[in-house]
Amino acid sequence: MGEVQKIRTACRNCHGGCGVIAHVQDGRVIKVEGDPASPISYGTLCSKGLAITQLAYHPDRVLHPLKKVNGQWERVSWDEALETVATKFRQVMDEYGPEHIVVGQGTGRDYESHLYRFANQLGTPNVLTAGHMCYVSRVASTLITLGNLPICDYRGEPQCIVLWGCNPQWTNPDEYKGVDFWKAYQKGAKLIVIDPRQGFTAKKADLWLQLRPGTDAALAMGFHSVIIEEELYDQDFVANHIHGWEEFKERVRDYPLDKVEEITWVDRDLIREAARLYATTKPACIHWGVPTEQTNNCTDCTRIMAGLMAATGNLDAPGGNVLYVNPPTRTVAEFARHRDLTPETRGKRLGGDQYKLGARVAFITPKVAWESILTGKPYELKAGLLCGTNPVSTRANAREAYGALKKLDFLAVIDFFLTPTAELADIFLPAATWLETNHVADNWKRHGFVVARQKCVEIGECWQDHKIFQELGKRLGQQWWNTVEDSLDYLLEPAGLTWEQFKEKGYLQGKMVYHKYRDKGFSTPTGKVELFSTTLERWGFDPLPKYTELPESPYSTPEVAKDYPYILNAGLRTPTFFHSANRMIPWLREIRPDPLVEIHPETAKKEGIADGQWVWIESPRGRIKERVKLNAGIDPRVVVAEHGWWFPEIKDPGHGWDIANVNILTDNSHATMDPAMGATNLRVCLCRISPVQE
Amino acid sequence: MGKVSLIFFKKDCMGCHSCEVACKQEHGLGVGPRLVRVREAAPDFTPIYCHHCANAPCREACPVEAISRNSQGIVLIDRERCIGCKACLEACPFGAMQFADDQERAVKCDMCLDRQKEGQGPACAAICPTGCIFWGDSQALAARLDS
Numbered sequence: 001m002g003e004v005q006k007i008r009t010a011c012r013n014c015h016g017g018c019g020v021i022a023h024v025q026d027g028r029v030i031k032v033e034g035d036p037a038s039p040i041s042y043g044t045l046c047s048k049g050l051a052i053t054q055l056a057y058h059p060d061r062v063l064h065p066l067k068k069v070n071g072q073w074e075r076v077s078w079d080e081a082l083e084t085v086a087t088k089f090r091q092v093m094d095e096y097g098p099e100h101i102v103v104g105q106g107t108g109r110d111y112e113s114h115l116y117r118f119a120n121q122l123g124t125p126n127v128l129t130a131g132h133m134c135y136v137s138r139v140a141s142t143l144i145t146l147g148n149l150p151i152c153d154y155r156g157e158p159q160c161i162v163l164w165g166c167n168p169q170w171t172n173p174d175e176y177k178g179v180d181f182w183k184a185y186q187k188g189a190k191l192i193v194i195d196p197r198q199g200f201t202a203k204k205a206d207l208w209l210q211l212r213p214g215t216d217a218a219l220a221m222g223f224h225s226v227i228i229e230e231e232l233y234d235q236d237f238v239a240n241h242i243h244g245w246e247e248f249k250e251r252v253r254d255y256p257l258d259k260v261e262e263i264t265w266v267d268r269d270l271i272r273e274a275a276r277l278y279a280t281t282k283p284a285c286i287h288w289g290v291p292t293e294q295t296n297n298c299t300d301c302t303r304i305m306a307g308l309m310a311a312t313g314n315l316d317a318p319g320g321n322v323l324y325v326n327p328p329t330r331t332v333a334e335f336a337r338h339r340d341l342t343p344e345t346r347g348k349r350l351g352g353d354q355y356k357l358g359a360r361v362a363f364i365t366p367k368v369a370w371e372s373i374l375t376g377k378p379y380e381l382k383a384g385l386l387c388g389t390n391p392v393s394t395r396a397n398a399r400e401a402y403g404a405l406k407k408l409d410f411l412a413v414i415d416f417f418l419t420p421t422a423e424l425a426d427i428f429l430p431a432a433t434w435l436e437t438n439h440v441a442d443n444w445k446r447h448g449f450v451v452a453r454q455k456c457v458e459i460g461e462c463w464q465d466h467k468i469f470q471e472l473g474k475r476l477g478q479q480w481w482n483t484v485e486d487s488l489d490y491l492l493e494p495a496g497l498t499w500e501q502f503k504e505k506g507y508l509q510g511k512m513v514y515h516k517y518r519d520k521g522f523s524t525p526t527g528k529v530e531l532f533s534t535t536l537e538r539w540g541f542d543p544l545p546k547y548t549e550l551p552e553s554p555y556s557t558p559e560v561a562k563d564y565p566y567i568l569n570a571g572l573r574t575p576t577f578f579h580s581a582n583r584m585i586p587w588l589r590e591i592r593p594d595p596l597v598e599i600h601p602e603t604a605k606k607e608g609i610a611d612g613q614w615v616w617i618e619s620p621r622g623r624i625k626e627r628v629k630l631n632a633g634i635d636p637r638v639v640v641a642e643h644g645w646w647f648p649e650i651k652d653p654g655h656g657w658d659i660a661n662v663n664i665l666t667d668n669s670h671a672t673m674d675p676a677m678g679a680t681n682l683r684v685c686l687c688r689i690s691p692v693q694e
Numbered sequence: 695m696g697k698v699s700l701i702f703f704k705k706d707c708m709g710c711h712s713c714e715v716a717c718k719q720e721h722g723l724g725v726g727p728r729l730v731r732v733r734e735a736a737p738d739f740t741p742i743y744c745h746h747c748a749n750a751p752c753r754e755a756c757p758v759e760a761i762s763r764n765s766q767g768i769v770l771i772d773r774e775r776c777i778g779c780k781a782c783l784e785a786c787p788f789g790a791m792q793f794a795d796d797q798e799r800a801v802k803c804d805m806c807l808d809r810q811k812e813g814q815g816p817a818c819a820a821i822c823p824t825g826c827i828f829w830g831d832s833q834a835l836a837a838r839l840d841s
Contacts, residue, residue: 031719031720032719033716033817033820033821034820034821043820043821044712044821044822044823045712045716045821046710046712046823047710047711047712047714047715050712050715050716050719050821051715051719053719169708169710169823169824170708170709170710177823178708178710178823179823182823182824197736198736198737199736199737200708200709200736200737200739201708202737203737203738575709575710575711575712576711586724586725587714587715587718587719587725588715590725590726590728591711591714591715598736631735631736633736633737
């Protein structure tokens with residue numbers, strides 16, 4: 001046995017980018033541990049990252065390209081696989097036009113720059129991502145409101161932290177790991193937790209606001225109501241840096257606390273106390289999560305919450321919510337060549353006329369893709385390339401997603417395993433894990449760092465995603481580089497570094513400047529924080545944010561609630577799985593073998609359900625089954641179910657995709673989506689539950 | 695080093711299970727034995743782990759004297775001597791003693807003796823994001839309890 005080499009790299013089992021030291025022996029990673037020198041994770045690592053060797057060396061992992069011949073997968077060379085995709089794409093482009101090709105990704109493995117560069121040079125505006133209801137939607141809403149996404153500045157020592165619909169201790173952190181929150185909390189910051197479910201942080205909180213799922217926008221309006229009524233806002237900031245403060249104040253009058261209590265189920269006195277604590281403790285920050293985006297209120301909820309940061313003077317202030325300065329590497333947008341798309345091509349973006357804010361940040365909502373495939377309207381997508389995404393599990397109205405992908409003429413999928421989505425493809429391209437990848441990681445984030453993810457090993461014939469886009473792009477006459485590392489040199493050029501030099505450094509940090517708006521204003525048409533959005537007004541939307549009742553609830557659809565009396569809070573996260581990933585990893589599956597649905601003990605009694613029993617969860621769209629776990633920390637009127645479940649151990653090509661798939665229950669009709677963003681409402685709907693009779 | 699302790703401060707356990715996977719990786723264990731395990735009843739999380747008891751019931755129960763306690767106070771099992779009778783599993787009041795079906799032997803926490811030789815603490819303590827897992831001698835423990 002050879003010597004053990006220790007290689008410093010960065011994880012990518014979720015969005016984290018946590019520092020890792022990989023132990024490599026005889027060309028194989030035998031162990032990983034947290035890197036104490038990491039500026040963003042300080043040596044900690046979660047269960048998912050720690051289990052990477054079981055993913056990378058999993059017996060079911062596909063290590064070479066596959067082609068489906070007469071319904072069966074057959075091993076082929078990279079040359080044949082790529083040429084098959086290129087030939088099909090050329091044919092579609094010649095016959096119909098490049099917009100008839102859809103390119104898509106899930107949460108992404110830091111390849112947004114390369115995926116968009118491929119799609120833009122191909123000439124298709126139809127890029128299908130998770131962005132319509134996850135993170136990118138927050139970026140889009142804050143972009144038009146204040147120019148960028150404000151991030152909780154834990155390094156600036158906040159004295160009050162609001163965890164709003166997020167559990168950074170458990171799951172996908174985007175800019176932050178749970179450890180940053182934890183350090184600030186341990187230094188004595190006050191803690192307000194807004195969550196329908198009492199988790200670890202709710203137990204630790206000074207104030208826990210248990211809201212009705214999906215009513216975050218109304219609750220945030222309640223905060224504004226208190227702040228305005230008691231004049232707790234920053235007089236100077238609102239006078240000089242907010243556009244439309246008077247109009248916004250007028251709108252907030254629609255949300256007196258008794259009405260907010262009725263909507264959100266949160267006691268009015270508790271709302272008042274929380275709003276006061278947030279507004280009067282300086283500095284204070286809001287750490288927000290995806291539930292604020294995954295309803296019909298997506299855009300407005302983000303805008304109202306950004307309004308709280310602004311009104312209290314916490315915007316771009318140390319310890320507040322700040323616009324971090326990234327290191328001087330080339331941006332994803334520049335690398336991606338968004339400008340290659342002509343206005344005419346952009347005009348062909350599916351749903352672009354309707355969901356203008358989504359179109360502004362270059363994605364399409366899945367609904368319009370499925371409609372295009374299933375109905376041919378306004379035109380039919382003919383081919384697709386999906387990378388690291390499992391939409392039949394993770395997108396609303398999963399049955400429609402499944403039917404559409406099954407019908408699509410030609411589909412190529414890039415992934416590690418034959419997932420239920422990959423099984424619907426014609427070509428499978430095997431992707432490298434982060435252990436097999438070179439990249440300037442975290443370069444799309446807004447936390448002020450880029451970190452070096454460096455290749456530790458090569459496994460089978462797997463290629464890192466970036467190389468796949470590059471090599472396929474070259475076959476289609478696109479401009480790329482000879483090697484992936486050459487493209488990284490290009491990304492790093494403004495920082496004056498090559499990839500080899502950056503690899504040695506390990507990371508770069510941007511030089512932070514606070515209160516940038518005092519000199520430059522905000523990057524909006526008025527140079528101010530636009531609580532009255534001139535952009536939304538120009539596009540014909542309501543320029544002021546509001547709360548719109550959820551499309552399916554005891555209040556908006558009482559007739560549905562008669563048969564489906566519970567509110568389903570869909571998409572409970574777990575610390576061991578990332579969306580639909582990891583169910584085949586033995587160490588992780590042992591910890592969580594079954595899909596869980598949490599119900600209150602009173603609800604269990606009422607429905608005759610015992611702890612640990614399998615139950616049917618039904619909505620007007622269909623039914624699934626999950627295993628019950630009792631939790632007294634949720635409202636008896638609410639049912640909280642995990643998402644992302646399929647069963648790799650079921651070997652037929654469906655892999656049990658529809659057994660415990662919470663998105664069988666969710667809706668994606670246009671009427672239920674955010675009108676400007678196209679965010680699907682996959683967080684909240686109505687349901688009923690009953691025991692599965694054995 | 696004198697006597698050492700491993701203690702999980704339950705109130706700060708957030709149920710992330712990182713300790714479990716770090717332990718499995720360190721000890722090369724597959725599915726089955728869980729030398730540390732976090733039981734979830736949100737919002738409470740209860741770590742189950744070996745307390746390395748002074749008068750260890752597992753040691754007393756072992757019919758072949760395969761279990762001993764070393765000078766550091768670490769309770770260890772001699773896998774050569776273990777006959778796989780599971781008497782120790784019955785005896786442990788915490789449910790910390792585990793069984794590896796593939797080896798037909800009991801397995802338990804050894805406080806990562808191999809890591810200690812390299813000057814490192816146990817894998818679980820090293821990885822914990824909230825720092826709720828304490829490892830150290832009695833002086834360090836007293837300091838931690840005071841803080």
